[in-house]
Amino acid sequence: MGKYFGTDGFRGEANVNLTAMHAFKVGRFLGWYYGRFHKCSVVIGKDTRRSSYMFEDALSAGLTSTGADVYLLHVTTTPSVSYVVRxxxxxxxxxxxxxxNPYYDNGIKLINGNGEKMExxxxxxxxxxxxxxxDDVPYATMDKIGRTIDYFAGRNRYMGYLMTLAKNSFRNVRVGLDCSNGSASAIAKSVFDALGAETYVINNEPNxxxxxxxxxxxxxxxxxxYVKDNKLDIGFAYDGDADRCLCIDDKGNIVDGDLILYVCGVYMKQNGELDNNTVVTTIMSNIGLYKAFDAVGIDYAKTDVGDKYVYECMRNNNFRLGGEQSGHIIFSKYATTGDGILTSIKxxxxxxxxxKKMSELISPVVIYPQCLKNIxxxxxxxxxxxxxxxxxVEKVAKLLGDDGRILVRESGTEPVIxxxxxxKTDHLAEKYVNQVIKVIEDKGHAV
Structure with missing residues (x-):
């Protein structure tokens, strides 16, 4: 990670750590860098934060000042930007x-010409x-100055693409959507309505x-x-830019990223779509997922935390499915990034x-209680x-044996372990975590 850009872009509190001038300079550099040998064109999307409009204007000004043309998707999802670019x-x-993150934060995510995270x-x-x-980057002049173009058509084309991926009509299925008052608000309901679902939507009025x-x-x-109160068949919740998705089954149980990987992995294997018979996970995936994969003969790879690393592993090894507990799920046949709405459709x-009901599909997986603490x-x-x-740590690992695991890792963004x-139980998980933390404290490492 660099000074400004982490694993998921340049992120910070708007006009505190991430300012309009930062955005202007990012735009100026990219417009010059990609426009050195030909007319540069860049597509921009944004979520619903108040500051997103300011950053859109600043980026556009920087890009057009060096001669780039800017195509504005307006409020849309991260995966839609990736789709349009590629x-x-x-x-x-x-x-x-x-x-x-909360509304007062914002970020700038850069996507390369292949729709992947920037090199x-x-x-x-x-x-x-x-x-x-x-002053290193020259300004364009006269007819070389760039322009901005409204590009709703790109977002609409992405919505059409999502609809083509649905192999079944959603008719008579009662679906709940939580759009997080974010990017999904502009897309998700329209897609599910068009596919025939009885769509019930909450948090779909961004301000x-x-x-x-x-x-x-x-x-x-x-x-x-909401799903339980309204007796819905299934529910899907997205994050602010809709690149991740979590699910609620018909009984009101949470279906996290690990369970999504299991459900989709087994189905893809049964239909001959799981290339190399492997699902990519991160080191944070639950041991219960691995035991369930072992039971059905599915192999798995493990990466560091971050969908960036999951995708790199998938691309380098021609794997078709990967993701994180948090709901970043990547179907590499259809997308180069996590896509919450695509995950819902699959x-x-x-x-x-x-x-089968979702509760039936997840029933073979026994999720082990997990305790995570930071110091x-x-x-x-x-x-x-x-x-x-x-x-x-070695002592705890031996005590757990095959009935659990311990993971000690450094945070990538904070001074914490x-x-x-x-x-097997919440009590044991917390007990062993506390044992390790006590040693860290007793040795004088804690602050």
Missing amino acids: TEDFDCGIMISASH QEVIDKVEEYLDGDF GTNINMEAGSTHIEVLQK LMEVMLSTK RVESKPEARADVDVQAE RVMVEA
Whole structure:
């Protein structure tokens, strides 16, 4: 990770850590960089935060000032920007969103011409420019100055693409959607209505400050109650930019990313669509998922936390399905990024094609209780490398055996060590986490 850009873009509080001037300079650099040898064209999407409009204007000004043409999708999802970039002749794409963060944060996500997250070498150049001489990039003049174009057609084409991926009519299925007052508000209901569902929607009235507020995939309990109260067949909750999805089944149970990977993985295997018989997970996936995969003969790969790493593993090994517990699910045949609405459509396909309720489809998976605690430390590497800490971790691992696991990892964004234990009971999981944290504290690493 760089000074400004992390694993999911340049993110911070609007006009505090991430300012309009930052956006202007990012736009200027990209317009110049991609426009050195031909007329540059860039597509921009945004979520519903109040500051997204400011950043859209700033990015557009920077891009057009160096000669780039800017195509505005307006309020849309991150995966829709990725889709438009990779299926049309755009040099790159930009999504303005801070995903599941509160409304006062925002972010700039950069997407390359293949619809994938921007290459690190280009991001490094952007960061270098942000800290460099503002006059390095020339301004375009006269008829070389770029322009902005309303491009609702791109978003509509993406919606049409999603509809073509549905193999079944959704008629007579009672579906609940929690749009998190975010990007999905502009797309999800229209797609489900067009496919014939009886669609019930909540948190679908964004006002600029209510995105993710007691809504969406980070507050799944809201949709859980709504599905149960209205006796719906299934529910889907999205985050602010709709690149992730969590599900509520017909009994009101939460279907997280691990369970989604199981349901879709088994279905794809049965239909000969699971290339190399492998599902890509992260190191945070539950041991119960792996045991369930073992039972049906599905192999799995593990990556670091982050959908960026999941996709890289999928691309490099020609895997078709991967994702995270948080609901970033990637179907590489159809998309190059996590897509919450696409995930919903694929789950509906499994349910309708098998004629089984979602509660039946997830029933073979026994999720192990998980306890995760963070401890702030002076030095993350020193705390992890401490011989006594390592000894305690090994001791816990032996005690757990095949009935659990322990994971100790450094946070990528905070000065904390994360200690996670999965065990047969909540009591055991918390007990073993506390044992490791106590050693970290006793050795003087905590602050």
